Amino acid sequence: MxxxxxxxxxxxxxxxxxxxxxxxxxxxxxxxxxxxxxxxxxxxxxxxxxxxxxxxxxxxxxxxxxxxxxxxxxxxxxxxxxxxxxxxxxxVQKRPASDGYTYLSGINNNQNNSSGSSFVEQRISRLISDGSKVMILLRGAPGSGKSCLAKNIVEQHVELNDQYMLRDFIFSSDDFFYNNSNRYKWHANLLDQAHEFNQRRVAEHAQAGWSPIFIDNTNIKLWEMLVYVKIAVENGYAIEILEPRTSWKNSAYKLALKNKHRVPADKIQTMLNNFEKGSVQDLLKVNI
Structure with a gap:
């Protein structure tokens, strides 16, 4: 079958x-x-x-x-x-493919692997197209292409306008550090507040039923995603973990050149060394 x-x-x-x-x-x-x-x-x-x-x-x-x-x-x-x-x-006149049909979309993302979308991306696309509520936990070092990947998926499925904007679907703790002039200034002592700010926004949107919801943080350790998993479970969301497939995602040197917040290569290398592998099932076990 x-x-x-x-x-x-x-x-x-x-x-x-x-x-x-x-x-x-x-x-x-x-x-x-x-x-x-x-x-x-x-x-x-x-x-x-x-x-x-x-x-x-x-x-x-x-x-x-x-x-x-x-x-x-x-x-x-x-x-x-x-x-x-x-x-x-x-x-409607139909013309099916000779070997069946494809009903999962491919994400047109030049920054990611040119061979097409991954199985996870296709599954996410199907969930969104079917009208399911889905929360996507992005993972990866700064500069690996997380934001671009999320943006491409949202733009494929959502008609953005004055009422529906990217910020209604993509949530990053880094957003806390932008001032009214849209200038970014990071403060280490405000990091806890930034995460609380992001978690609060995600909870509000999940309670209102917005979908898709992307968590655009590095999420190096599994525990960093647990608060979002809890929000997803409480509000009836399907959960997916998605990582960019860019060719430079494991190169600290290239990531340091590409990331927009000027995170240095040595700090990125530490993130790469500390990256904890895990699945949605692993996260759900902890939250049960």
Whole structure:
């Protein structure tokens, strides 16, 4: 039996075929903006059946405010029967891949491994696309590409505007050290306050149901993530651990050159030496 997370080759659709799919989906789900439909199709690798399933699920879901926050569009509330569901699918001409279909999105991130998104990134993308509440714990030394990776994933799934901004989805304790002029000034004696500030923001957003939530800290030790795991569990979030796959992520010298807060190479090397491996299961065991 094939794993539900199996990734196969994407059907090679021409732009004309993609536009035809979008037109037909727009005719059916006419309250969803075309750009959001295109993003949904891309995240499901243009598998029409998966896109329709997602849109129908959003239609029939009682709490569709969360989908609005995810940028999936204001979908009209309708009661769609099984027969109507089948009719909708028959309306759209499908062209499946010859070896199956791919419904997990690849993150377009040039800073990370050029071979495409990792399995974890794909799983995160699927959770977001399905409307699940998910908290992602980023891990890695300064300059390894954590912020860029989170930003790329958020921008793929959320329509950012004056109402929904990156700061509503990506949370770093470093944010505490920016003043009103957006200038960064780190103070060692304020580090505890910075972490409390970040934990408070995350808790508030989790209680309000925002998703995805990225914890953009180095998280060198497992215990550093436990407070966020507790917040996630208490608010019904799926938890994922995500590390950048940049070629320089283990080079203290290159990380010192790339990180924006000028953390020196010797301090970064200490972080790399102290990095504690662990899984979500390990974190949950401690929190139970």
């Amino acid at each position: 094939q794993s539900p997370y199996h990734i196969s080759k994407t059907a090679q659709l021409s732009e004309e075929e993609k536009q035809n799919i979008l037109k037909q989906l727009t005719d059916i789900f006419n309250c969803v903006p075309c750009d959001q439909l295109r993003r949904l199709c891309e995240s499901h690798s243009w598998n029409v059946e998966r896109c329709i399933d997602f849109l129908i699920k959003a239609n029939n879901q009682d709490d569709y405010e969360n989908h609005r926050k995810l940028g999936s569009g204001a979908i009209p509330k309708q009661n769609i029967s099984v027969g109507e569901r089948a009719a909708i699918k028959d309306t």
